[in-house]
Amino acid sequence: MRVKLKIYWQKRQGQLGGTHENGLDSILSKMPSKLTSEFIGRALLEKAWDVGNQVLYDMCAANREHIRDDVIIAKVWLIGLTYAAAIERRRDKGDAVGDAFYETKVAPQIRNSDIDKWFEAVDSGTKEDMALNLETHKRVMDLFTRISGLEKRSLASKYLHFHFPSRFYIYDSRASTVISKLTKSIGRRLPSLREHDDVYARFSLRCLNLNERIDSLVGRHLSPREFDKVLLAYSRP
Numbered sequence: 001m002r003v004k005l006k007i008y009w010q011k012r013q014g015q016l017g018g019t020h021e022n023g024l025d026s027i028l029s030k031m032p033s034k035l036t037s038e039f040i041g042r043a044l045l046e047k048a049w050d051v052g053n054q055v056l057y058d059m060c061a062a063n064r065e066h067i068r069d070d071v072i073i074a075k076v077w078l079i080g081l082t083y084a085a086a087i088e089r090r091r092d093k094g095d096a097v098g099d100a101f102y103e104t105k106v107a108p109q110i111r112n113s114d115i116d117k118w119f120e121a122v123d124s125g126t127k128e129d130m131a132l133n134l135e136t137h138k139r140v141m142d143l144f145t146r147i148s149g150l151e152k153r154s155l156a157s158k159y160l161h162f163h164f165p166s167r168f169y170i171y172d173s174r175a176s177t178v179i180s181k182l183t184k185s186i187g188r189r190l191p192s193l194r195e196h197d198d199v200y201a202r203f204s205l206r207c208l209n210l211n212e213r214i215d216s217l218v219g220r221h222l223s224p225r226e227f228d229k230v231l232l233a234y235s236r237p
Helices: 007-013 037-044 050-062 069-082 099-111 115-124 130-148 153-163 173-182 198-218 224-235
Strands: none
Touching: 037 198, 037 224, 050 069, 050 153, 069 099, 069 153, 099 130, 115 130, 130 153, 130 198, 153 198, 173 198, 173 224, 198 224
16 A cells, blocks of 8 residues: 655654654754745745746646657656756767757657556546655656666656646755755655655655645645745745
8 A cells, every 4th residue: 555645644643743753843943034924925926937837837738648759859858948957968978969869769768668657647646645646756757867867856856747736846956955944854764655766755745844834824735836936935045
């Protein structure tokens, strides 16, 4: 059975008891004075990138499957390029460079993978099933890593986010740095999972915890996109 890592569920089940020194409460740093309801409200009003992001959301919503090479190339290229996580950044460029890399390496390997089966599993699950989300991230990350020869944790999180906006937090160095400032590290082993990337799993759990705290300030749970807006605003001087 998959282990669901929804925060309230874990507390209720006592898996990471709130009073234990290594429990969820110990993960949260004291809420910084800067992170007020007013600050969060202003961050959510930022609209500069909304149109551009919506283009990517619409593209992925209209082209869910990975059957046509032109669709695969468009999604991987545009998301990677827009979010500074391009898949062509790789260890060994070999003979395939530029357009040829996408046409002869990226598209065929993604098309011949089980990525659509992984996406179908996510579609049939619930967004609270964090174990399924983390398993899917690991599989997409490994696929992108095989193609590029470099670790593609960030690209996998962004690619999945635009296909499943309510389920995946965006991971990159900026977001990781802010989360490290706002929450404490998780010093214990995570509950048993099937497949997962430990770095992204811990990042996601810390995001969920901080989102729970923000919920107490603004009265609702932020979407991963809204949450990213808050992290972006916090990272600015």
